[in-house]
Amino acid sequence: MDTVAFGRAFLGxxxxxxxxxxxxxVGIPFMISLAELIGIARRDGDFTRMARQxxxxxxxxxxxxxxxxxxxxxxxxxxxxxxxxxVSKVVILPFFIETFAFFIEAIFLxxxxxxxxxxxxxxxxxxxxxxxxIASCASAFLITTVNAWMAAPTGFTMKADxxxxxxxxWQAMWNSAVPTRTGHSIVAYYAxxxxxxxxxxxxxxxxxxxxxxxxxxxxxxxxxxLAVAFLFSLAVGVTGDTSARYAAQHEPEKFAxxxxxxxxxxxxxxxxxxxxxxxxxxxxxxTVPGALSILVGGTRATVITGLSAFDPxxxxxxxxxxxxxxxxxxxxxxxxVPLLFFALRGMRPTAEMGGRRRGWAYGRAMGxxxxxxxxxxxxxxxxxxxxxxxxxxxxxxxxxLLTKDAFTRxxxxxxxxVVFPLFYAVLAAVTLLVLVRHYRPRNVRAxxxxx
Amino acid sequence: MLAYFAIGxxxxxxxxxxxxxxxxxxxxxxxxxxRLSDGRDDGVYAYIGPVWExxxxxxxxxxxxxxxxxxxxVPIWGSALAVPFLLFLAVTGVxxxxxxxVFYHRAASRAIRVLLxxxxxxxxxxxxxxxxxxxxxxxMPYGSAAWLLAAVLAAFTLAATLLISSSFFSYLExxxxxxxxxxxxxxxxxxxxxxxxxxxxxxxFAQLPYIVYPSAALTGSFANPAAARVLFAAFAAxxxxxxxxxxxxxxxxxxxRRQ
Numbered sequence: 001m002d003t004v005a006f007g008r009a010f011l012g013x014x015x016x017x018x019x020x021x022x023x024x025x026v027g028i029p030f031m032i033s034l035a036e037l038i039g040i041a042r043r044d045g046d047f048t049r050m051a052r053q054x055x056x057x058x059x060x061x062x063x064x065x066x067x068x069x070x071x072x073x074x075x076x077x078x079x080x081x082x083x084x085x086x087v088s089k090v091v092i093l094p095f096f097i098e099t100f101a102f103f104i105e106a107i108f109l110x111x112x113x114x115x116x117x118x119x120x121x122x123x124x125x126x127x128x129x130x131x132x133x134i135a136s137c138a139s140a141f142l143i144t145t146v147n148a149w150m151a152a153p154t155g156f157t158m159k160a161d162x163x164x165x166x167x168x169x170w171q172a173m174w175n176s177a178v179p180t181r182t183g184h185s186i187v188a189y190y191a192x193x194x195x196x197x198x199x200x201x202x203x204x205x206x207x208x209x210x211x212x213x214x215x216x217x218x219x220x221x222x223x224x225x226l227a228v229a230f231l232f233s234l235a236v237g238v239t240g241d242t243s244a245r246y247a248a249q250h251e252p253e254k255f256a257x258x259x260x261x262x263x264x265x266x267x268x269x270x271x272x273x274x275x276x277x278x279x280x281x282x283x284x285x286x287t288v289p290g291a292l293s294i295l296v297g298g299t300r301a302t303v304i305t306g307l308s309a310f311d312p313x314x315x316x317x318x319x320x321x322x323x324x325x326x327x328x329x330x331x332x333x334x335x336x337v338p339l340l341f342f343a344l345r346g347m348r349p350t351a352e353m354g355g356r357r358r359g360w361a362y363g364r365a366m367g368x369x370x371x372x373x374x375x376x377x378x379x380x381x382x383x384x385x386x387x388x389x390x391x392x393x394x395x396x397x398x399x400x401l402l403t404k405d406a407f408t409r410x411x412x413x414x415x416x417x418v419v420f421p422l423f424y425a426v427l428a429a430v431t432l433l434v435l436v437r438h439y440r441p442r443n444v445r446a447x448x449x450x451x
Numbered sequence: 452m453l454a455y456f457a458i459g460x461x462x463x464x465x466x467x468x469x470x471x472x473x474x475x476x477x478x479x480x481x482x483x484x485x486r487l488s489d490g491r492d493d494g495v496y497a498y499i500g501p502v503w504e505x506x507x508x509x510x511x512x513x514x515x516x517x518x519x520x521x522x523x524x525v526p527i528w529g530s531a532l533a534v535p536f537l538l539f540l541a542v543t544g545v546x547x548x549x550x551x552x553v554f555y556h557r558a559a560s561r562a563i564r565v566l567l568x569x570x571x572x573x574x575x576x577x578x579x580x581x582x583x584x585x586x587x588x589x590x591m592p593y594g595s596a597a598w599l600l601a602a603v604l605a606a607f608t609l610a611a612t613l614l615i616s617s618s619f620f621s622y623l624e625x626x627x628x629x630x631x632x633x634x635x636x637x638x639x640x641x642x643x644x645x646x647x648x649x650x651x652x653x654x655x656f657a658q659l660p661y662i663v664y665p666s667a668a669l670t671g672s673f674a675n676p677a678a679a680r681v682l683f684a685a686f687a688a689x690x691x692x693x694x695x696x697x698x699x700x701x702x703x704x705x706x707x708r709r710q
Binding site: 056059060062063064066067069070071073074077078079081084085088089092093095096097098099100102103104106107108109110111113114115131167168169170408410419420423426427430431433434438 | 500501502504505507508510511512514515516518519522525526529530532533536537540541543544545547548550551552555674675677678681682685686688689690692693696697699700703704
């Protein structure tokens with residue numbers, strides 16, 4: 001394998017692992033804070049217990065996320081010197097601010113986890129969760145501004161000889177892709193975390209008959225997390241639509257590839273699904289006439305730029321169409337599952353059904369759907385990032401730096417780098433092991449602090 | 452002038468990282484050996500629990516501020532130190548994974564605790580032996596005379612690690628017991644820190660005006676003035692936010708008494 005392909009495979013694996021840890025690092029603090037708030041406001045001990053139990057997961061996942069984040073920081077410096085040479089001059093500010101957000105997150109995580117029952121005022125402990133929620137969200141926002149900058153590089157001038165002048169880091173940080181990209185990804189992390197928590201609750205109803213108190217607890221946990229999941233899934237849909245329209249305007253090559261638009265036209269159809277044949281053409285698709293033009297511009301007359309308008313050397317790989325479709329399909333499923341749950345839950349139990357209708361919401365079938373939504377939502381986030389990263393190819397920094405020029409020239413370095421995917425696999429396994437052992441039914445107690 | 456301030460910032464944050472990291476390394480040795488810990492496990496866990504997640508942030512801060520303030524030096528050390536950095540990261544990573552397991556799982560076997568201690572001690576040795584010599588001499592320690600420097604640095608760092616962490620946990624223990632020896636134990640810890648701090652800062656500042664001797668100098672690799680201003684502004688705001696929180700955390704971590 002050539003150096004660049006190897007480097008990309010390595011970096012891709014690293015990022016795929018990192019995002020899986022990081023998304024929970026953003027989502028769990030929010031869920032914990034919300035659960036503790038509801039617990040105090042409604043004087044409901046079950047919600048307080050949820051917050052308390054999830055704190056352990058937050059602490060463990062923070063460690064995993066911090067570690068994989070550190071690895072990435074070093075990996076970028078070491079594997080992509082030409083890329084870092086530009087980033088370190090133009091858009092290092094968000095990383096620098098992020099370290100402070102990271103400090104706040106780590107510090108208050110320590111405080112929050114070790115001060116249950118230590119304060120007199122009933123709100124004080126909850127207040128210590130807010131810095132974690134704000135800082136974790138800020139971290140995600142700041143890091144994503146750099147990713148947005150890679151798609152919409154501004155805040156500097158590059159001369160013909162490659163030297164960089166007129167640097168304005170603040171402007172680079174607030175580039176045009178920031179609102180859509182940060183908005184869409186962060187709400188997706190919240191939705192995904194809520195779905196995974198819902199899946200854990202649903203698992204209790206699939207696996208066995210819980211005791212009445214455990215049943216009550218997990219029913220509340222399921223309804224709460226699916227309610228949060230529903231709201232954020234709607235937000236994912238809205239921001240997703242905005243993101244796609246941003247792509248249509250500012251990243252036309254990527255948009256054309258992900259929507260499979262070959263030639264520029266008005267009244268462009270929406271292409272769903274399909275399989276690429278040997279010649280690189282998409283076959284067996286479902287097409288909706290004119291729908292793509294309507295989605296982008298509101299009318300069938302809207303002109304969509306096709307791939308043929310661009311030099312093929314700047315086309316992203318066409319298979320990003322799969323990632324896009326996977327993401328959209330999962331997004332729709334994520335709205336559907338909570339809707340179904342609340343419809344079933346709202347039904348009155350009737351005598352002729354043996355009073356079981358309402359029970360369907362907490363039945364096995366609904367449970368499996370929820371578990372599926374939990375797994376698929378994580379895959380959806382991964383697919384979204386694959387679309388972003390592969391969709392920007394052949395560039396690492398759009399129009400500025402080609403991916404083939406972004407990597408180190410040293411094959412030896414890449415050879416050493418191979419240990420890291422292995423290392424991530426171990427990290428993921430240990431994280432899971434620690435979590436699963438901790439949450440085993442006999443270990444779940446009301447007072448499971450990480451202390 | 453600003454460049455000197457910036458390098459001071461990087462060196463101080465690296466020092467704080469080293470200090471916290473060394474204390475933790477010692478803690479893992481105590482956890483691994485019941486004979487050494489002598490029933491002090493709970494004290495060790497009570498200190499480490501809230502703090503250890505913050506320790507790694509100091510490393511990230513040192514690294515990011517180094518890259519942010521001195522972008523000109525990145526290509527020099529970035530390519531030369533690729534392999535040592537990856538090695539250090541692998542060792543640190545394994546250490547963190549083991550800590551995750553030992554710390555949050557408590558029932559970890561003796562063998563795993565011992566492995567944790569081994570990796571915990573390997574990490575500072577790798578850092579001092581494989582990374583620091585490059586900055587000081589501009590040469591990799593293998594295949595050059597710098598290997599002697601590397602060996603001395605690694606051995607010194609290991610000794611300092613054991614000295615600092617053992618005196619720290621003795622201090623915590625006397626403090627928890629409310630013993631009259633608390634003050635003396637505190638001084639022992641301060642002296643141990645000084646034994647490490649004086650050569651650490653001495654080497655860092657004797658190095659100036661070079662970052663990587665002799666290829667990268669301080670002012671030549673410093674960020675452009677506009678970028679530096681924005682970074683310092685961000686630092687000032689961040690410092691004001693982080694400092695009080697950090698104080699609170701440490702008070703929580705070492706302030707609990709048994710009574």
